[in-house]
Amino acid sequence: MNAAGWEPGALVLRANLRRQAGPLLSLTVAALIAGFAVTQSQDRWIEIGELLHEAACGYGGAAAVLLASWQGGAEVRSGVDWIHATAVRGVLSQRLAGLASGVLWPLLGYLLAVPVVLLWPFAGQPSHRPPFDAMTVDAASITAVSCLAYLAGRAVPLPVTPFVLVTALLLFEQSPWWTAITHPVEINYTGDALPPSTSDWVPVHPPLWLPWCRALLFIVLAGAAVSLCARCWKTAVVLVAVVGTAALGLDLTQQGSAAISAVNASEMRCAGRPAALCLPKENEGARRRLQPQVDRLAGKLEGVRSAPAYYVVSDQSHRYRDWGADDDPADSGPRVTGIELSADVRSITTHIACQDFCSGLLEGAVLAWLTDTAPDDVLYGGEQLRLVHVLDSLPPGQRTGWLDRYLDAVRSGKALPDLPYGPRWSS
Numbered sequence: 222m223n224a225a226g227w228e229p230g231a232l233v234l235r236a237n238l239r240r241q242a243g244p245l246l247s248l249t250v251a252a253l254i255a256g257f258a259v260t261q262s263q264d265r266w267i268e269i270g271e272l273l274h275e276a277a278c279g280y281g282g283a284a285a286v287l288l289a290s291w292q293g294g295a296e297v298r299s300g301v302d303w304i305h306a307t308a309v310r311g312v313l314s315q316r317l318a319g320l321a322s323g324v325l326w327p328l329l330g331y332l333l334a335v336p337v338v339l340l341w342p343f344a345g346q347p348s349h350r351p352p353f354d355a356m357t358v359d360a361a362s363i364t365a366v367s368c369l370a371y372l373a374g375r376a377v378p379l380p381v382t383p384f385v386l387v388t389a390l391l392l393f394e395q396s397p398w399w400t401a402i403t404h405p406v407e408i409n410y411t412g413d414a415l416p417p418s419t420s421d422w423v424p425v426h427p428p429l430w431l432p433w434c435r436a437l438l439f440i441v442l443a444g445a446a447v448s449l450c451a452r453c454w455k456t457a458v459v460l461v462a463v464v465g466t467a468a469l470g471l472d473l474t475q476q477g478s479a480a481i482s483a484v485n486a487s488e489m490r491c492a493g494r495p496a497a498l499c500l501p502k503e504n505e506g507a508r509r510r511l512q513p514q515v516d517r518l519a520g521k522l523e524g525v526r527s528a529p530a531y532y533v534v535s536d537q538s539h540r541y542r543d544w545g546a547d548d549d550p551a552d553s554g555p556r557v558t559g560i561e562l563s564a565d566v567r568s569i570t571t572h573i574a575c576q577d578f579c580s581g582l583l584e585g586a587v588l589a590w591l592t593d594t595a596p597d598d599v600l601y602g603g604e605q606l607r608l609v610h611v612l613d614s615l616p617p618g619q620r621t622g623w624l625d626r627y628l629d630a631v632r633s634g635k636a637l638p639d640l641p642y643g644p645r646w647s648s
Contacts, residue, residue: 243288243322243325243326244326246284246288246326246327246330247326247327247329247330247333248330248333249284249330250280250281250284250326250327250330250331250334251329251330251331251333251334251337252334253276253280254273254276254277254280254281254330254331254334255333255334255337255338255341257272257275257276257280258272258273258276258334258338259337259338259341259343263343263347264343264344264345264347264348265347265348265349266347266348266349266350266351266352266485267349267352267407267408267482267485267536269338269347269351270351270352270355270356270482270485271407273334273335273338273356273359274355274359276334277331277359277360277362277363278359278362278394279391279394280330281327281328281330281331281359281363282327282362282363282366282390282394283387283390283391284326284327284330285323285324285327285328285363285366285367285370286366286367286370286383286386286387286390287370287383287384287386287387288322288323288326288327288367288383289320289323289324289327289366289367289368289370289371289374290323290370290371290373290374290382290383290386291374291382291383292320292322292323292371292374293320293323293370293371293372293373293374293375293378293450294374294375294377294378294379294380294382294383295374295378296375297374297375297378298378298380317447320367320368320371320447320450323367323370323371324363324364324367324368327363327367328360328363328364328367331359331360331363332360335356339351348503349408349485349487350484350485351484352482352484352485353484354432354433354436354482354483354484355432355482357432357433357436358432358435358436358439360436361435361436361437361439361440361443362439364439364440364443365439365440365442365443365446366390367443368442368443368444368446368447368450369442369443369446370383370386371446371447371450372446372447372449372450373386374386375450407424407482407536407537408424408485408486408487408501408535408536409424409425409426409427409482409483409485409486409487410423410424410425410426410486410487410488410489410501410535411425411426411486411487411488411489412488412489412490412491412502413489413490413491413499415489415491415499415531415533415557416530416531416555416557418557419531419533419535419557419559421537422535422536422537422538422559423489423533423535423537423538426483426486427483428483429483431471431483432482432483434467434471435471438464438467438468438471441460441463441464441467442460442464444456444460445457445460445461445464448460487501487502487503487536488501488502489501489502489533489535490502490505491531492508492512493512493515493516493519494519495519495520495523495530496515496516496518496519496522496528496529496530496531496532497530497531497532498511498512498515498531498532499531499532499533499534500534501534501535501536504534504562507534507562511532511534511560511564514564514565514566514569515532515569517566517593518566518569518570518573518591518592521590521591522591522624522628523621524617524621525621525624525625525628526625527556527624527625527626527627527628527629527632528556528573528624528625528628529555529556529557529558529573530555530556530557531555531556531557531558532557532558532560532569533557533558533559533560534559534560534561534562535559537559538559538560538561556632558572558573560572566592567588567592567594570588570591570592571588573628573631574587574588574591574627574628574631575587575588575631581637582604582605582608583608583637583640584637585605586605586606586608586609586612586640587612587624587627589605589606589609590609590612590613608640611640611641611642612640615641619641623638623640623641626638
């Protein structure tokens with residue numbers, strides 16, 4: 222068959238093979254993705270999956286945009302659309318043939334990187350399981366990005382378009398909207414129920430069908446882009462409507478669960494009264510050390526409504542050590558504070574009782590009283606010790622009421638209430 226008998230898409234694919242542009246791109250993408258994932262010292266599959274996700278969005282997405290948009294624009298600039306009007310085969314099949322190179326090479330690069338990462342001899346055996354469902358979503362997203370870039374290249378057939386699109390993609394990946402769209406991999410939790418205010422940092426276990434549904438949505442979005450390229454307007458409108466409706470439905474029904482991997486779940490176990498200590502099953506061995514510290518602090522704060530009812534160790538609890546950055550101070554539900562696995566009673570108390578690392582006179586006194594330790598501020602040590610005695614001398618009911626107002630002020634950022642004088646300090 223001579224070159225005149227080839228369709229435009231097949232010509233591009235043949236040119237990529239002959240010039241080794243496509244295979245070289247695949248190997249480059251595979252090396253970048255695999256290198257990014259294995260050179261980081263991670264000991265959990267969920268973290269390795271997150272690295273794969275970031276690399277797939279960055280390297281794989283950039284390669285897909287560059288190749289597919291260039292290919293789409295090249296077809297228009299070459300003036301070969303007349304072939305589609307006279308060809309026996311339909312426009313849709315020809316568009317698929319032309320798009321094949323832009324989709325397959327970046328996708329092949331990602332698929333080559335995945336087994337390398339799975340078989341890589343890490344220093345230790347990673348815990349949990351590889352997030353295969355999340356990897357499927359990544360592969361589907363590369364396919365969708367390729368099809369959209371092909372459509373954009375045909376819509377704006379300028380040589381500079383691919384580079385503008387790649388730059389826009391890299392900038393968009395730095396924005397919070399990208400995280401909201403792609404749903405990064407996170408540990409999610411089963412087991413004992415926690416208050417809704419913890420959903421941002423203790424995501425609930427998503428249903429098994431959810432990741433596969435997201436992958437299907439990316440495929441449908443890719444189909445909509447191809448239909449637009451082929452000018453199948455009715456099909457494109459239907460597919461866009463399906464994607465928009467399904468995406469809106471997922472957003473409304475799956476709020477509070479940012480995880481796209483349903484195969485990586487950690488069982489949360491809560492125990493203790495009056496405040497519960499909640500630990501993932503794999504960290505249950507730390508309960509013997511943490512439980513007495515939590516119980517001691519909860520005993521000091523017994524009856525205080527603003528005191529935490531849950532002390533939670535989670536994958537992201539270090540980000541929310543003070544009731545959660547996104548928690549509404551007016552929330553009437555039980556209070557929750559996230560603690561680190563290596564926390565001690567002083568660090569736990571500091572993030573509850575202080576606005577600014579217990580640097581103030583009253584904050585230092587409250588910290589010393591709650592932890593049963595001497596004040597350690599050299600400037601206010603004597604005055605703080607006097608306030609500790611005042612707090613200790615208050616009647617239990619009065620002290621509980623004042624602590625409730627104090628913790629509420631710390632949590633909401635309001636001015637701290639003055640400490641009332643007890644019986645021994647009334648004169």
